[in-house]
Each structure stands twice: as structure tokens, then as C-alpha cells.
Amino acid sequence: xxxxxxxxxxRKFIVTAGISTSAVLLxxxxxxxxxxxxxxxxxxxxxxxNIKPEQKPETTKAKLGYIPIVxxxxxxxxxxxxxxxxxxxxxVELSKQASWGSARDNLEIGSQGGGIDGGQWQMPMxxxxxxxxxxxxxxxxxxxxxxxxxTHGNGIAIANKHxxxxxxxxxxxxxxxxxxLKSANTPFTAAFTFPHVNQDLWLRYWLSASGIDPDTDxxxxxxxxxxxxxxxxxxxxxxxxxxxxxxxxxxxxKIGFMAALTAEIWxxxxxxxxxxxxxxxxxxxxxxxxxxxxIMEAQQWLDKFENRQEAAEILAVKKYFGLSSPQVLAxxxxxxxxxxxxxxxxxxxxxxxxxKDEKGSVSYPYQSHDLWFITENVRWGFLPxxxxxxxxxxxxxxxxxxxxxxxxxEAAKELGIAATDIPSSKSRGVETFFDGIKFDPExxxxxxxxxxxxxxxx
Ligand code: CA
Numbered sequence: 001x002x003x004x005x006x007x008x009x010x011r012k013f014i015v016t017a018g019i020s021t022s023a024v025l026l027x028x029x030x031x032x033x034x035x036x037x038x039x040x041x042x043x044x045x046x047x048x049x050n051i052k053p054e055q056k057p058e059t060t061k062a063k064l065g066y067i068p069i070v071x072x073x074x075x076x077x078x079x080x081x082x083x084x085x086x087x088x089x090x091x092v093e094l095s096k097q098a099s100w101g102s103a104r105d106n107l108e109i110g111s112q113g114g115g116i117d118g119g120q121w122q123m124p125m126x127x128x129x130x131x132x133x134x135x136x137x138x139x140x141x142x143x144x145x146x147x148x149x150x151t152h153g154n155g156i157a158i159a160n161k162h163x164x165x166x167x168x169x170x171x172x173x174x175x176x177x178x179x180x181l182k183s184a185n186t187p188f189t190a191a192f193t194f195p196h197v198n199q200d201l202w203l204r205y206w207l208s209a210s211g212i213d214p215d216t217d218x219x220x221x222x223x224x225x226x227x228x229x230x231x232x233x234x235x236x237x238x239x240x241x242x243x244x245x246x247x248x249x250x251x252x253x254k255i256g257f258m259a260a261l262t263a264e265i266w267x268x269x270x271x272x273x274x275x276x277x278x279x280x281x282x283x284x285x286x287x288x289x290x291x292x293x294x295i296m297e298a299q300q301w302l303d304k305f306e307n308r309q310e311a312a313e314i315l316a317v318k319k320y321f322g323l324s325s326p327q328v329l330a331x332x333x334x335x336x337x338x339x340x341x342x343x344x345x346x347x348x349x350x351x352x353x354x355x356k357d358e359k360g361s362v363s364y365p366y367q368s369h370d371l372w373f374i375t376e377n378v379r380w381g382f383l384p385x386x387x388x389x390x391x392x393x394x395x396x397x398x399x400x401x402x403x404x405x406x407x408x409x410e411a412a413k414e415l416g417i418a419a420t421d422i423p424s425s426k427s428r429g430v431e432t433f434f435d436g437i438k439f440d441p442e443x444x445x446x447x448x449x450x451x452x453x454x455x456x457x458x
Pocket of ligand 1: 154198243271
């Protein structure tokens with residue numbers, strides 16, 4: 001293990017004398033539960049009347065953006081079950097974002113300007129925003145990654161007109177179809193909801209693993225989720241990469257089928273993250289940890305399978321996901337996927353996890369995963385290769401700035417999380433993909449060299 005991933009918390013975020021478990025405090029001094037959210041649900045959690053003075057948040061307010069897919073569940077559950085309020089964040093406002101582009105724009109404005117302070121992000125959006133690569137006028141806006149929200153829960157949907165043509169996790173038998181579409185000037189067209197991040201990267205990994213060049217053999221483009229579904233219905237869109245409940249909806253409405261779950265592409269993969277504006281965190285370090293504690297508690301609650309029917313009912317309401325029935329979420333939440341092509345998955349290990357999975361912590365933001373997302377951005381020419389050459393010094397410098405796993409660690413300790421649930425390394429180690437390719441975070445340049453299809457000249 002190199003020094004980069006092994007070093008202990010480089011910054012002491014805030015002095016946390018007399019760390020205690022909040023659970024102890026909870027037993028006494030209870031006041032009436034607050035009304036949370038606008039759904040009229042009463043919180044089942046009572047707020048702590050006497051939060052330790054040194055942990056009292058600087059503000060009770062935060063405005064968090066989310067996109068209505070399973071990734072946002074920890075934020076919504078923390079709000080609806082009163083976990084934010086429990087740690088003193090009694091005025092959290094959740095703001096549904098129309099698209100990832102508007103989330104980015106709202107973050108730029110900040111809550112003072114009517115935007116947001118942070119929330120749910122695809123990766124590596126916080127890094128790209130910090131670098132000023134996707135902001136207006138290329139203005140750098142420092143962001144901090146504070147927790148991973150979820151693993152799994154995403155997939156690649158294909159329009160029904162392609163049923164039975166070999167489009168699956170592996171695409172070997174579908175190659176003639178793709179070449180035929182390309183020569184007819186109607187290339188296989190696949191959509192994602194924001195460029196250069198998770199959904200784009202899952203599509204690219206999936207295609208290139210079967211020898212299909214995503215930049216020349218097919219057409220990839222950014223399309224809002226609702227429009228993609230409409231386009232799939234009318235036959236102008238061939239594929240769509242996104243999170244639940246969209247895949248299940250497409251299958252349910254007989255618009256499409258699932259070629260692959262992201263859980264099949266990379267078991268226990270990093271998915272979306274909780275990140276905030278850096279200036280908000282710097283001004284509100286205790287409130288940041290209070291938010292994190294609320295999210296961590298929501299993640300633990302969500303991982304209990306007996307809570308998942310209730311979770312689906314909370315998320316399904318109009319204000320949040322607006323689903324016709326909670327079952328659209330409840331089935332995938334139990335690891336039950338009707339793939340729509342005759343394949344049925346019934347395996348709890350394929351379900352979304354929020355707190356822990358087979359590989360350990362889901363919530364902890366491993367810096368080795370940030371490095372994979374940045375490496376893939378270099379692979380496809382979205383970032384210059386000097387991020388990864390020279391021992392990835394430039395990527396590591398950026399990750400050190402953006403990934404604040406130290407704050408996660410402090411919040412976890414204040415929450416009384418068992419030491420066994422707090423990772424001791426910033427790297428999860430070598431990762432293996434469905435095609436046998438391995439990513440060793442110690443050697444990202446070698447990973448790029450090993451890949452046949454790429455844009456980067458490495
Ligand atoms: Ca996603």
C-alpha cells in the first residue's frame with residue numbers, strides 16, 4: 001500500500017473531545033417529534049433535546065438537491081424518519097432537481113441565491129466542479145465528497161424492438177446488428193443523463209468490454225430520463241443507462257428490457273455520492289457532521305430488508321419519486337429483477353445497499369474509487385492524461401482536496417459506529433470487473449495501458 005492511500009487522516013477536522021454515542025443521549029430529554037417533510041408523515045424519531053454542546057450544529061438549515069432515483073433514498077429517509085432532526089438539522093430542505101445540469105447550476109448559485117448547498121452527485125461531478133471544468137465560465141467551485149450514498153440499483157435498458165438480438169451483459173452475438181445499424185447511418189443510440197459520469201461510464205465500460213468502441217461504433221448522448229422513455233417508445237432511442245425505478249418501469253410498461261445491471265458489470269461498485277460546497281462545510285463543520293450522522297443512520301435503516309417496503313412507500317409518493325405503485329421499487333429493493341427478456345434475477349446480493357455490502361463499507365467514500373472515476377475520464381479523453389501519468393500525482397492531489405473521508409470518519413466516531421465498520425485504509429484495493437479486467441488503484445496507468453479500447457494515448 002502506498003503512502004497516498006495509507007496515510008492517516010491528514011487534517012484534524014475539528015476537535016472532538018469526549019466522543020460519545022448519540023444513542024446514549026437519545027434515551028432522555030425527549031420532546032415532541034417534529035413534522036418532517038410535506039407528506040404529513042410523523043417522524044418516529046424524537047430529536048435530541050441536549051445535543052452535546054461541542055456537537056451542536058452552527059446552523060439548523062441546509063438545502064440538498066436530489067434526483068428521484070434510489071441513490072437519493074438516504075437523504076429522503078434521513079428527512080422523513082427524522083434522522084437529520086435527531087442531530088439538530090431541523091430545517092433541512094430537500095430540493096428535487098429537474099436534471100443533473102440544473103443540480104450543477106443550483107450548486108453554483110448556492111442556497112443564498114436560491115440554489116442548493118449540496119446533495120446527491122454522480123462521480124466525478126464534485127471533482128469536475130472543483131476544477132471548474134463543467135461550471136459557467138469555468139469557475140472553480142471547491143466541493144467536498146463526504147459519503148457514498150449507494151451501491152448497485154442501476155442498469156442498462158434496451159428498447160423492446162431489439163429483444164432476442166443478443167443484447168445482454170456480453171454483446172458478442174449482437175455485433176452484426178450494431179455494425180448493420182452503423183452502416184445504415186442509424187447507429188445504435190444510447191442515452192445517459194449527464195456526460196462523463198457514472199451512467200456514461202457504465203455504458204462505455206459495458207460496450208468496450210465486448211470490443212465495441214463507444215465513440216465510433218455507436219452514438220452516445222445526454223438525454224433527460226423522461227424524454228429517453230418517450231424516445232424509446234417511439235423507437236428513436238435504443239438504450240438508456242440509469243438508476244431504479246427507471247429500469248423496472250421500462251420493463252413493467254413493456255417499453256424495454258434490461259441488458260445488464262451495474263451489479264453484474266462490477267459487483268459492489270461505487271455509485272452516487274453525498275457532496276457539499278466546500279465553503280458551506282468550512283463554515284459549518286458541525287452541521288456537516290450532523291448531516292452525515294443523519295445520512296449514516298438512514299443508510300443503516302435502509303439496509304434492513306424488513307424496512308424496505310416502508311422505504312418504497314415513503315419514496316413512491318408524488319413529492320419524491322411519483323410512482324404508480326411502491327412495488328416498482330419494492331421488488332428491486334429485495335434483489336428481484338424481471339429483466340424483461342425472460343431472465344429473472346432473485347438474489348439479495350444484487351439489490352441496492354446503502355451502508356454495507358459484501359466488500360465492507362458502502363457509506364465510506366474510498367479514495368481509490370475517486371481514482372477509478374478520474375482514470376475512466378482520462379481513458380475517454382474527458383480529462384488530459386497528465387492526471388494519471390507520473391504516478392497519478394495530479395489525480396491524487398485533486399482527490400486529496402475533494403474527498404473528505406476524514407470528516408466521514410469523525411462523524412462515524414461521534415455516532416458510535418463500531419470500529420469494525422470504519423475502514424482503516426483509503427483504498428478498497430484491487431477491483432475486478434465482469435470481463436476479468438482488474439483496476440489496481442496503485443497502478444492506474446497500467447490499468448489504462450491494459451485496456452484495448454480507449455481514447456487516451458497511453
Ligand atoms: Ca446512478
